[in-house]
Amino acid sequence: MSFSSDVKEELAKQVSKSRHCQLAELAGIIELSGRINEKTKGLELDTENLLLLNKYATLMKRAFGTDTTKALDEQDTGKILAALKITAQPVNRQTADGLLLMQTCCKRAFIRGAFMAAGSISDPNKAYHFEIVCHTKEQAKQLQELLCGFDTDAKIVERKGHYVVYIKEGAHIVDSLNIMEAYVSLMKLENVRILKEMRNSVNRKVNCETANISKTVNAAVKQIEDIRLIQKMRGLDDLPAQLREMALLRLEYPDAPLKELGGYLDPPMGKSGVNHRLRKLSAIAEELR
Template sequence: MSFSQTVKKEILAQAIAAPCCVAAACYGIACFGKYFDTRGLILHTENAQVALWAKAMYKQAGIDGKVYVKSKSAHIYEFAVKDPFEVEKMLAMFDHTGEETALRIGHGNLSCGGCFSAFVAAAFLSCGTIVNPQKGYMLEFVSARYSLMRDFEALLQSHGFAPKYTTRNGANVLYFKASEQIEDLLTLMGAGASALEIMQLKVYRDLRNRANRITNCETANIDKTVAANREVLEAIQYLAGQGALETLPEPLQEAARLRRAHPDLSLAELAAASLQPVSKSGLNHRLRKLKDMAETLKERQSAKPASAR
């Protein structure tokens, strides 16, 4: 099931009881359906449950409509109010003539906060989609009606939402890309569990990003430590091989012993592991001295004639 279908299923499970809110849901279906005029109302949907819900809502409002299977293979279902008597009742209920050249939202059809929720939910069921939050954040409403969509945009804005408007293939699109807005909208429409899913996914993603950052950082440090230690260890190895190690002052011998005993520790950790108190910079100084001595010794060796080696 797509995330859109999950959200729609959750919205459909919500009971709308107050008569004003039921009428607002019906009005949302009318506005965002295929057509709504003197011929009546037609909503096409790929979701049979949405068509059945529309029928139930209209029934609750006292208007009879029918559900048809338009195309079984393409999964297109139709909810329609076509009977002239029912159409007349419907137009009167919404205070529309059905002859409007451009459909505008009649705000008289939204009387309480629940009405607004029901209207938006019906709009989403009729013409909305949401991208799977695993892939990104995008919720949109698509309609062929320009004035209606600009009215809807203003209505959403007046309730604190900030939809963006664009056109796609001649259709009007109102969309949201901010995850917080999408969460709020889902909650408003009655899809609280879906909103929670997005929030949890975000928390998980943040944690994972932070963990990755820490790991990357640590890995880089470990690599750096290993490379630096290797040079010192090679120098100590060389000095030992040349029998030079035991001729060195005791603090240098101790530093060499320490580094050989703990080849993988960082400088700070090595200083902490020392039995003799030594600072990080003091230890660094000694290890560098060992490296320099090995360098000097190597240079001296290669300067000697081959016969003397």
């Protein structure tokens, strides 16, 4: 199964004990995936997703004592929609009444229901992307406000006539899983994030070391070219003693870094002093050119 399916499977087992949270989660499901059957006038879900259907059935049983294996009639549907404060049609284009979202736990439940109905998360090994597809801009804005209320960076984009609430930052997707109480999936995502960060850190260090080695090698090649030019056109014996000593050392140790070269001098010299002398040699070479 995909990571998104794993998250939903975990959420399907997460059922709030409080009726007010059950109502909030049902509102999130119905407002994104519910519909009224034209023939029976009964409430049903517009989905074939078994996880969602099972979660919906569990919540309806807990909150209303309703058996969703039987078609709901118009009267029962009216009572349920009234409890959920859904008063207009179509039911899947409504926003949740603020009275359903008064408590933090109810906000979590509503987001969980919305995600179960119309959400997805990409495989974190490939990319970080969390989204919930809404029918209306008002639905998307409400979800965005709820998610941002938990300090996530949720944004909205319009896509093919729908409004998508999405999160791209890995840490904020972890937060969204925490909001929905998908703790097992949260730990899996965190493990992936840690491994990816470790790999990125190693790659950065390797690239940095490679760049430094390349820089050192290129500098040494240039220094040797300058010294060979001086040797050919002027002779090293004509140089001041300190520069002559440095030139001979560089020719003898063409791959040595500056700090190592300084250790061969008598008395030893630091990296900056060695660099200063080599710069003087380069200046002489430039004059000869």
